Amino acid sequence: MACPSNLFATFFIVFVISIASSTAQLSTDYYDSCCPGLLDAVRAQVKLAVDKEPRMGASLLRLFFHDCFVNGCDGSIMLDDTATFTGEKNAAPNRNSTRGFEVIDAIKAAVEQICPGDVSCADILAISARDSVVALGGPSWDVKVGRRDAWTASQAAANTSIPAPTFDLNRLVSSFQAQGLSVKDLVALSGAHTIGQARCTNFRARIYNETNIDGFFARTRQAGCPRTSGAGDNNLAPLDIQTPTSFDNSYFQDLISMRGLLHSDQQLFNGGSTDSLVTSYSQSSSTFNADFVAAMIRMGDIKPLTGSNGEIRKNCRRIN
Incomplete structure (x- = not known):
């Protein structure tokens, strides 16, 4: 059975399509009839990837974040550069940093086996983010789906829209508000740093130059991140020093102890x-989990393509 967006294209005349695309909404049951095996297929592939490398859970979650902050949750981050097209993968916030593209490829291939041409890469990113959190011990939620994939991407927008690890609080707040997200959303979503790692180049200035940092923590991080720029730039350190592969509230406990790794964290x-x-959040994991889930759902609502807008890519790395 074809999914709703495909039915639009097949059965409705142009003006009806126009109306549907302008009023279409995401829903949690969008694929229930047309691709009932979708969630199991995605979950299985995410589990394989996270079991092999726990860090991959953070990487898949971050892919969704970096996708949504650039012209909405439209799968644009997945597009490869071509001779005539420059995408988002080599934008400053993503180059040598975002990862997990091959896992999304594997998920897409598995989904195409059971529901060819029905499920967007944008929705796969959203579902994978949820399943990554769950795989690492975090909360679950019903993911709203029905997105379609962008025909284009914007390296310029990626360079300006994704908040940087050097941002102060005012710039962080402004960056999230520009996406329709609140201060509470900012703090809750930052809690995603309870998993994952950062490169030395992104925290060098903090551990050598800042004073609002625990001294022992700074010295420990300096051992793996030389002061000289270019030396050890890609050396990694956990964003959460207590439980770096478990989704919990210890990231916030680290902040209270002045052990935030990134300037933007602290x-x-x-x-x-x-x-x-x-x-x-440091005192109540249930409060953090509830606010994180609510913020993830709101982030997933950022400017989705629905109805007749965009396409369902056969390969997430290129347009059809």
């Missing part, structure tokens, strides 16, 4: 307006 607990949220 800005959330630095005598500013977000201190109370960090304190609350």
Whole structure:
């Protein structure tokens, strides 16, 4: 059975398509009839990837974040550069940093086996992000789906829209507000740093130059990240020093102890307006989990392509 967007293209006349595309909404049951095996297929592939490398859970979650912050949750981050097209993968926030593309490829291939031409790469990114959190011990939620894939990408937008690890609190707040996300969403989504790692080049300035940092923590990180730029730039350190492969609230406990790895992390607990949220999340994993889930759902609603807009890519790396 074809999914709703494909039915639009097959059975409805042009003006009806136009109306449907302008009013279409995401839903949690979009694929229930047309691709009932979708969630099991995605979950199985994510589990394989995370079991092989726990860090991959953080990488898949980050792919969804970096996709949604650039012109909406439209799968644009997956597009490869070509001789005539420059995509987002080599934008400054993504180059030598975003990873997990081959896992999305594997998921897409598995889904195409059971539901050819029905499921978008944008939706696969959204479902994979949820399953990655669950695989590492975090909360689950019903993912809204029905997105279609973009025909294009924007390296320029990726360079300007994705918040940087050097941002202060005001710039972080502005960056999230530009996407329709609140200060609470900012802090809750930053809790994704309870898993994953960062490269030395992104935290060198903090561990050598900043004063709002625990001394022992700074010295420990300096051992794997030389002061000289270019030396050890790609050396990794965990964003959460307590439980780096478990999705929990220890990231916020680290911030209260001045052990945030990135400058942008510690800005959330630095005598500013977000201190109370960090304190609350550090004390209650259930509060953090609930707010994280709500924020992930809101982020997934950023400017999706629906109805007759966009396409369902056969290969996530290129348009049809």
